[in-house]
Amino acid sequence: MKNKILLMIAITFSYSLYAQDKKFDISLKSPDASQISKSTDMPSSTYTGVISSNIPIYNIKIDNESFPITINYHASGVKVKEVASKVGLGWSLSIGNTSLSKQIFGEEDRGWVPNIPMDENYFTPNDLQSTSYALAASITGFNQDTGNQDLYATKRDTQPDIFSYSVNGVSGEFHYDHTGKIIQIPYQKVKIENVFKITDDKGVIYNFIGGNSVRNLGGSTPTPQDIQVTDYVIESIVYPSGKKIMFEYDPISYGYLSNYTKKYSYPIQDCQTTLGNSDASAQDEYDEYPTYSEVLKEFILRKITFPEGEININYSTREDIVDGKKISSIEIKDKNQRLIQNYQFNQSYFISTEQIDVLNYSNQTSSLMKKLKLNELVETIENKKYQFQYNEDMPLPNRFSNATDYLGYYNGQSSNTGIEYVEYNNQIYGLGDNKEPNINFAKQGSLNRIKYPTGGSMDIEYENDSFYFNDYEKKISKNKLIVSNTDPMQTISSQTTQTQINFKVKFLSTINPQDDGSGSLPVGPHFVGEILDANNTVVKTFLVVKDYDFLLPAQSYKVRVRKSGSVPSSEYASLELEWFDVQNPLKDYDKNVGGIRIKKIVKKDSDNTNALIQNYKYVLENNRTSGEYLGDKINYYYISTSPYGTFGNSCSRLVITNSGNANLTSINGKPVAYKRVITEVENTSGTENYKTIDYFTNYPSSNFTFAGQPFFLYANNQYARGILNKKEFYNSANNLVEKQEFDYEFDYKLNEQSADYLYSPELTIQPYVLNIIAVTLDTPTTFPYYKASFQYYRYSINSSWVKLKTQKNTRYLNNQSIATTSNYFYDTTYKHLNPTSLIINTPDSSQKTIYQYAHEKGNQKLINANIIGIPLETEVKKDNKTISKSETKYDDPANLFPTSVLSYDLQNPTVASTEVTYDRYDEKGNLLQYTTKDGIPVAIVWGYNKTQPIAKVEGITYDQLTSTVPVSGIVTASDNDAADPAQESLLLDALNSFRKQSALSGKLISTYTYDPLIGVTSITPPSGVRQTYTYDPANRLKETGVRGKNSAGSYINKKMSENKYNYKP
Structure with a gap:
């Protein structure tokens, strides 16, 4: 199938003066960063219904720390617009689980987010004499001399970008407050400094540098501010001993089509000037444009050097990104260049049969039809081979295909145009896309089998995500009826919930007059088209051949075409009617919205026997789905308000787009998550049969969404989701044998360090979006000449320290239960986030462990190096009696190494003896x-x-x-x-x-x-x-x-x- 996309950009005067509407046009991360970020945005867990399969490449070990190099598959499904990484679709190269990337909200932050007061009374942007007005003009780039937004002005973004990081098993996000201070989401045991240095609580330093420079072109006039940095790469890892892992990169440049936006725009407000002149833009408009991501520079990892050797990554040219690169092999060599391991990546492509030609981008046509596919990973020295198979019952769609569900996954609806129906003010707009999910299409391109070098295998089966829905569900259906003069009277039984029905009628006749604008009616024999009500009263008559568009009260009608006079039998007439039924019933059911989850995993030995089967059930005790929808309300439309003229007027338009708020990025995570998941494990040999049940926390975003907001929101409270609070273990007889319970506290104290913290304890910042909605021309003798009217929206970004307070383990045997409770206590002055004491209670005894770290021991040298997670002194008390006490000293000011270990006399805990002294280290630690x-x-x-x-x-x-x-x-x-x-x-x-x-x-x-x-x-x-x-x-x-x-x-x-x-x- 071949489609032509023509750029029909209808830009009117009122739009050209102001920055283009950016709703849902969110800046995307690079393909590789997007794939890696999935592990942070959608962690693999039964909570998300996602698994991650890791294939080991090499494990670097330094100072008892592991730094594994792996390739990882994230089984969260493939979105239609998704671009494959340099490994292959769904795969990523993991460098020790270390990553840093940035999701841009609004424009890229160039400086800190400007601060505006929380109190509405102190922010008055529409008061020309206030400092708030000057700040608003600066933020938006409003030029008071011309009345326009200066595209080249240095504007200040008001939405903080969100950074995602992962180091040494710790992951999270962070942003800047308006003073440039880094605020973590949630607060973790890492220290993050500009730009960018992350130090874990063992003192290991991760140094990052900017990894790319990208300019996204399309839909607006390019400006210097279009050049953005979204990815960061690890430059070095420095251990307290001084040992290092160094990373070397090669710069490359390429470009690819990352998105294709379609927009229908309908005026919904009478856009007229005060002089009564009709607004030329008050017409239905259609706008479409591709987004071309011009990667001016990207650093691709070429070499990793560590004390014992090096790892080299080699690349070759790929076909799904013009001038792009794919990983072709990875070599591990020792310090003397002896080849230890050599991994070859055998790749091909998922190829679509749907061809879409984008005007001015003919060189991209072929690449839009391909996605890089990893078939095999072969270690050539020993011929160790991993083989990968995927769901390929049918070809994947073109990357710009419109056949997508609500979340952007393939749904097979090839007749979709990209624009769905929207009801607004009793009117129906749009073209009627079918966005319903279909698992048979959504799972295409997803990994379904791994065959291991030993001959064993793992098969993966998927199903659609679902969530419990109890609300009004709007369905818009288009109806069509054709009635001719030879047909009997037809009945229209509308089930709409609207008060009126919008009919569009085409009257055709071989004998009636055509509409020539004169208003002439038929003379002599002719046909009469009629719509009648339930009482057979004619409510609409059609005599002239033309198209009609009108409203009638919502009720049942009858339609007929009858003869008036002696009409010859050779003549013909028909009425072609179209109308919409809008139904909005209260529904209560398990709903699919898009996306996939793991249904079953089957693992087999090399002879295909002794299979281990894992079935996943995402249900509550009543067998209803345990899924909850936590994302923004899915919509593909919004209200755009912009200035019209220079008399203080605004023009509002309903904009329907193909780029919704959930089908482009994973920054806000998976919108559906599960609070109760059963994992049933069965071995075909009968040796293993049991099940576990996981219970998770679920917190929705507290940000309100509504159609009038012209921006993409960050979904807060993500740190509070997916926390395991209970796990149950059942044996083959379905008897409960063990239960683990976890109690966490959300501690908001650290939010006070944000300069934007005011009154709400969970808030770190309340960002906003500021828009110009009207412009007024003052008299020529008044300065300034033009005045803007502003509208702004606020939303929230929350954070917390997620603090484990209690863990209770209960074992059940012979109708008896034995519980062990662990209570954690922390430093009340918030110097660090480590437990300072742990009390373990059993039915027979109580044991308390007291920990002292660098802060408690006053070791400033370790504090400065952020070695604050290692206990320097540990004391254990049982039934309030000390049974052991030891201390590790770090006394040498010249290094960060331990110098001695002390133990204390149990009879006299103040008397210490030296167990060992560490007398001398070399320059390598x-x-x-x-x-x-x-x-x-x-x-x-x-x-x-x-x-x-x-x-x-x-x-x-x-x-x-x-x-x-x-x-x-x-x-x-x-x-x-x-x-x-x-x-x-x-x-x-x-x-x-x-x-x-x-x-x-x-x-x-x-x-x-x-x-x-x-x-x-x-x-x-x-x-x-x-x-x-x-x-x-x-x-x-x-x-x-x-x-x-x-x-x-x-x-x-x-x-x-x-x-x-x-x-x-």
């Missing part, structure tokens, strides 16, 4: 020497380019060791082994010689060898009996052994254990 409680020093030698310990000697200091024994030999041998694994035997010889040094006689010596990026290969303890470790091609531990002698007295390696890896459901 590696521990070189520690001293035990008994005063015995232990020296450690680091090799493999100072990444791994290769020798530990007890009973000697590090200085004594290095001054009496040549350690450089084993260090050099280990570096050589890192470069060439075949050199390990030489390292073992060097370590054996090291152990035999006379200066180390009587010392306890342990030595170690490794395969860098894989694992330890041997450990030789003081006994001298070497333990060996071998790995399979997937770098997993295969065997362990010990070095011993055979019957002939020769050394051999004896196998001690063997691991076999099979896919387990």
